Amino acid sequence: MWKFILRRFLVMIPQLFLLSLIVFMMAKAMPGDALSGQEINPRANPAELDRIREELGLNDPWYQQYARWATNAVQGDFGISYTHKTPVTDVIEDRLWNTVFLAFVTLIFTYMLAIPLGILSGRYNDTWIDKSVTGYSYLGFGTPIFIFALIMLFIFGFALDWFPSGGSVDSKVEEGTLAYFVSKINHVILPALSTALIATTSTIQYLRNEIIDNKIKDYVRTARSKGVPESNVYSRHILRNSFLPIAAFLGYEITGLIGGSVIIETIFSYPGLGQLFLSSVSLRDFSVVTAIVMMTGFATLLGTLLSDIILSAVDPRIRIE
Amino acid sequence: MNKAILKIENLTTSFRIGSNYHAAVDDVSFTVNENEIVAVVGESGCGKSALALSIMQLHNKQRTKSEGTINYNGQNLLTLNDTQMNKVRGKELGMIFQEPLTALNPLMTIGKQIEENLDYHTSLSKDGKKKRTIELLTQVGIPYPERTYKQFPHELSGGMRQRAMISIAIACNPALVIADEPTTALDVTIQAQILDLLKDIQSRTKMGIILITHDLSVVAEVADRIIVMYAGQVVETGSVKEIFNNPLHPYTRSLLNSIPSATHEKNRLHVIEGIVPSIAKMDRVGCRFQDRIPWIPKMAHEQRPQLHEVAEGHFVRCTCYQDFYFQAEGDESTHDITQSR
Ligand SMILES: Nc1ncnc2c1ncn2[C@@H]1O[C@H](COP(=O)(O)OP(=O)(O)OP(=O)(O)O)[C@@H](O)[C@H]1O
Ligand code: SF4
Ligand SMILES: [Mg+2]
Numbered sequence: 001m002w003k004f005i006l007r008r009f010l011v012m013i014p015q016l017f018l019l020s021l022i023v024f025m026m027a028k029a030m031p032g033d034a035l036s037g038q039e040i041n042p043r044a045n046p047a048e049l050d051r052i053r054e055e056l057g058l059n060d061p062w063y064q065q066y067a068r069w070a071t072n073a074v075q076g077d078f079g080i081s082y083t084h085k086t087p088v089t090d091v092i093e094d095r096l097w098n099t100v101f102l103a104f105v106t107l108i109f110t111y112m113l114a115i116p117l118g119i120l121s122g123r124y125n126d127t128w129i130d131k132s133v134t135g136y137s138y139l140g141f142g143t144p145i146f147i148f149a150l151i152m153l154f155i156f157g158f159a160l161d162w163f164p165s166g167g168s169v170d171s172k173v174e175e176g177t178l179a180y181f182v183s184k185i186n187h188v189i190l191p192a193l194s195t196a197l198i199a200t201t202s203t204i205q206y207l208r209n210e211i212i213d214n215k216i217k218d219y220v221r222t223a224r225s226k227g228v229p230e231s232n233v234y235s236r237h238i239l240r241n242s243f244l245p246i247a248a249f250l251g252y253e254i255t256g257l258i259g260g261s262v263i264i265e266t267i268f269s270y271p272g273l274g275q276l277f278l279s280s281v282s283l284r285d286f287s288v289v290t291a292i293v294m295m296t297g298f299a300t301l302l303g304t305l306l307s308d309i310i311l312s313a314v315d316p317r318i319r320i321e
Numbered sequence: 322m323n324k325a326i327l328k329i330e331n332l333t334t335s336f337r338i339g340s341n342y343h344a345a346v347d348d349v350s351f352t353v354n355e356n357e358i359v360a361v362v363g364e365s366g367c368g369k370s371a372l373a374l375s376i377m378q379l380h381n382k383q384r385t386k387s388e389g390t391i392n393y394n395g396q397n398l399l400t401l402n403d404t405q406m407n408k409v410r411g412k413e414l415g416m417i418f419q420e421p422l423t424a425l426n427p428l429m430t431i432g433k434q435i436e437e438n439l440d441y442h443t444s445l446s447k448d449g450k451k452k453r454t455i456e457l458l459t460q461v462g463i464p465y466p467e468r469t470y471k472q473f474p475h476e477l478s479g480g481m482r483q484r485a486m487i488s489i490a491i492a493c494n495p496a497l498v499i500a501d502e503p504t505t506a507l508d509v510t511i512q513a514q515i516l517d518l519l520k521d522i523q524s525r526t527k528m529g530i531i532l533i534t535h536d537l538s539v540v541a542e543v544a545d546r547i548i549v550m551y552a553g554q555v556v557e558t559g560s561v562k563e564i565f566n567n568p569l570h571p572y573t574r575s576l577l578n579s580i581p582s583a584t585h586e587k588n589r590l591h592v593i594e595g596i597v598p599s600i601a602k603m604d605r606v607g608c609r610f611q612d613r614i615p616w617i618p619k620m621a622h623e624q625r626p627q628l629h630e631v632a633e634g635h636f637v638r639c640t641c642y643q644d645f646y647f648q649a650e651g652d653e654s655t656h657d658i659t660q661s662r
Contacts, residue, residue, distance in 0.1 A: 218423040224379050225418075226438045226489065227411030230403065236437070240428050316473040317427060 001312075005305070012301050019297045020073070020290075024066050027286045069290070078291035083283045088291045092273070096295070098168045099265070099272035103257035105188045109196030110253075114203035114246075121204065122211025122242070123234065133204060140201030149194040149267045156190055163190040166269035191268040195257070203246065210242035217241075247314050251307030255300045323354040326496050326529045327376070331389035334368075334375040336600065342386055343600040345371040347553035350389075353497060353529040358520075360532045360540035360561075362576065363550035366597040369533045372550070373501045376531075377416055378406050393497075412442040415490030419502040421482035425474035431458075431485045432470035438492040457488040461518060480511040484518065491522060497529045504539065516543050537576050541565065546634075549573045552597055552609040555628060559635030569637045572610055608639065 053059050057068060072079060078088035121133040157165030163186060164170070170183040214220065215238050223237045261274035269275070273292055280288040312318045332349045335342035345368045353359050361369050374380050375387050378398065391398040393413065398406065410416075418424035426434060432454050439450045451470070458466035461484040474482055483503060490498050500519065504512035520543055523530060534540060540547060540561065547564045549557040549572060557570040568574045595613040603609065611622045626639040 218418060218420060219426040221374075221379055222416075222418060222424045222434075222486075222489070223426070223437070225377055225410055225416040227407040227409070227441050228437060229407055229441075236429075237426055241426070244428070315428065317475050 005309070008305050008308075012298075015301060016294070016298060020070060020294055021066070023290050023293045023297075024069060025062070027290050028062055028065070030284065030286075073291070073294065078294075079287040081280075081285055081288050083280070083285045083288075088287045091276070091288060092291060092295070095271055095273050095276045098270065099258055099261050099274065101168075101184070102188050102192055102261060102265070102270065102272055103254060105185075105192040106195045106199070106257055107250075107253065109192055110200045110203060113196060113200040114207060117200075118204045118207025119211065119234075119239065122208040122215070125208070125212050130208070133208070137201040137205050140198050143198060145195065145198050146263050146267060148198055149191070149264055152190060152194040153267060163187075165190075168271050187270070191264050191270050194268075195264050199257075203249075206249075207242060207246055210245060211238060214238045214241045244311075244314055248307050248311035250310055251303040251305070253303075254306070255296075255303030258299050259296050323356050325352050325354050326393070327353040328392040329376070329389070330392070332372070332375060332387065332391060333389055334371055334380065334385060334387045336371075336380075337384045337386075338601050341601075343603070344605075345553050345600045346375055346387075348389075349550075349553075349555055351548055351555070351558065353531060355496075355529055356523060356527040357546065358523070358530040358532055358540075358544045359546045359548060360534060360544035361548045361550060362534055362537050362540065364535055364576075364597050366599070367550045368553040368600075369535075369550060370501055371553075373416070373499045373531065373533055376499060377410060377414060379410075379416075407441070411438050411495075412493045413496050415493070415495040415498045417483075417486050417490045417498065417500040417503045420506050421479060421486045422474060422506075424486060425482060427474055430471055430473055431477070435485070435489050435492055438489055442493045453492070454488075457492055458485070460522070461485070461488045461491075462514075463488075479507050480514065483507060483511075483515055487515070487518065487522070491526070491528075494526055495528060497531070499531045499533070501533045502535070503532070505534070505536075512539070519543070549576065552603055553600070554609065554638065555636075556610070556638045557636065558628075559632070563632060563635040567632070567635070569631060569635075569642060570639055571614060571642055610639075 057065055060068075069079065076089060078092075080086070081088050081091045084091045117133050117136075121130045124130055153165055156162045168184065168187050169180065170187075173179045173183050220233060220237055223233050228236070258273070261272050262278055263274070264270070265272040265274040266278055273295075276288065277292045279285075280292070329352070330350045332346055333344050334346040335344045347368075349372060351359065361372065363369055371380075376391055376398070378387070378401075380387070387399055389399070393409065398409065401409065425431075429437075432451070435454045435457060436450045439445055439453060443450070443453075445453060455466045455470060458469055463469050463481060463484055469477065469481070469485070474485070477485065483506075487503075490500075498519075503519070504515050507515065516539065519530060519532075522528070532540060532544060537547075544561050546560055547558065548555055549564070549570065551572050557564065557568070557573045564573060565577070568577050598604070598609070598612075604612075607619075607624055608622045608626050611617075611619060614622075621641065623639055623641045626641075628636045628638045629640070630636050
């Protein structure tokens with residue numbers, strides 16, 4: 001098991017290398033650099049700008065720049081953000097925790113909805129319960145997240161004013177207090193719920209179909225032939241087998257949420273990685289952009305690994321050595 | 322004579338297809354006695370599994386209707402509700418399925434799957450259940466019971482899985498075990514071992530066994546009585562000796578293959594072609610077998626053949642068979658019906 005994890009980490013190295021190369025080249029291929037904006041500034045001295053470029057190494061050949069960047073990145077140093085004037089890691093850190101927190105709460109909402117609804121729908125398939133759940137799922141599939149999020153924001157953020165309409169925490173509360181924590185929760189609920197209400201529908205349908213598939217399997221009939229009451233046929237046999245692929249999907253789900261936070265964070269002005277990414281792209285803050293892409297890439301690989309580990313933990317037929 | 326355990330009378334089980342019900346088990350009656358192996362034979366689709374699952378009441382209730390009586394221990398199982406039936410299933414009646422890999426839960430250890438049976442029907446302690454499970458695994462001839470206890474189904478061979486399946490079925494010493502093609506998925510050598518094992522367990526527990534198979538040769542050595550089914554009906558039944566020595570129904574003869582016909586001793590039986598009709602398309606007027614003996618004109622068949630006794634305990638559905646000569650393969654000369662009586 002540990003050997004397997006180690007091996008997977010070793011495999012990640014070339015993957016990350018390739019990713020970093022692509023990311024770096026693409027960032028370089030973008031027109032302009034962090035100083036381009038200054039060129040239209042009448043007070044900026046072009047000679048001075050060139051001097052700064054030289055100093056920052058922006059005039060060096062790409063492979064030198066890449067080597068410099070990569071060596072530092074491996075040591076956890078992604079350079080200085082041109083717009084924030086602070087180390088990239090500092091810029092990212094707070095945002096990263098905000099995004100992870102949002103992803104975590106979203107995931108909880110997603111499963112809180114998906115598990116009961118999926119079970120009801122699968123167990124009582126083709127009844128009115130199942131039909132309403134499936135109807136909801138179709139709505140979920142059909143509704144674009146950004147429109148739904150805007151509606152949620154309008155209703156609960158502005159019209160009813162139940163939740164704050166932006167930010168990740170109230171600026172007036174002191175860090176470390178209970179009020180701070182409550183404020184964080186308050187800020188995360190609306191974006192998390194908006195994502196969960198849409199994203200959960202695929203998990204509901206997945207669970208439903210797993211249950212419908214599993215409940216006619218031979219081993220379920222064997223369980224019944226032992227005199228196992230129906231409720232236990234579900235809890236000990238059908239559900240366990242139906243949860244298997246969903247549990248295994250958890251890793252991908254987490255990466256999906258971290259990677260897919262751009263839209264939701266922008267709509268709710270939630271200071272997370274996604275929002276930072278978008279603003280950094282428009283400000284041409286390459287060091288931040290590349291760092292975020294690298295981190296998302298790393299998170300994806302970790303998510304895949306996590307999924308494999310979960311699968312091997314819950315399914316005895318899958319052995320990893 | 323041994324005591325009767327299970328008495329089935331006029332059992333009809335129908336499945337709903339579209340908006341109509343179609344019988345897959347049609348007016349079946351038979352008895353299983355203590356210490357007896359009753360073999361149910363017939364081709365694929367003739368209703369053997371439907372019969373077994375009706376006895377266990379494992380059919381989907383929304384789509385299935387069972388009528389008649391299944392008497393066990395003074396009560397008609399068909400009148401019991403789920404809770405009452407759960408006390409019978411696994412405890413009084415055990416079932417062994419055809420495909421031991423799919424019939425076992427892939428996520429549960431063999432030990433747990435056997436213990437689950439004990440969970441609901443005994444008051445044994447945790448240790449007691451484990452002890453009993455190891456004992457069962459030993460009884461069914463599993464070489465390393467302690468190890469197998471902790472293994473998952475996919476870690477065992479087909480034969481071992483079927484042994485584990487048998488220990489689930491017999492965990493609570495049931496009075497009757499229904500084995501639905503227990504050896505079909507296994508190698509020939511293993512098949513014999515599994516049948517011997519069932520016989521061996523029976524000699525100790527005196528349980529009754531319903532052995533379902535499509536292969537008559539399987540039952541020759543182990544069974545006491547044979548029930549031949551065709552299209553949901555019993556077409557012939559009798560002791561193994563009677564059925565093998567004096568098979569009367571053309572279908573039984575075709576299953577036994579190359580048994581000389583009553584009138585022309587030297588001729589082999591025509592190999593009967595075709596398959597069992599599906600329950601929705603089945604013609605329920607007249608004899609259900611007539612389409613498969615096309616060389617005999619329809620009129621010559623009995624209109625509504627009934628089971629009738631020809632020798633003690635030997636019943637056949639049809640009387641006109643004796644008037645027919647069954648054409649041997651390659652024997653083109655005798656197309657017409659030989660009416661020797
Ligand atoms: N749940 C069901 N719904 C509808 N029809 C069914 C159902 N189960 C069985 N049948 C039909 O009933 C008939 C008898 O099926 P059954 O499974 O009892 O056959 P069998 O004798 O066990 O065959 P095999 O040797 O293939 O196991 C078949 O025509 C089958 O298609
Ligand atoms: S009626 Fe005809 S087909 Fe039917 S059992 Fe008798 S001989 Fe056979
Ligand atoms: Mg069958």
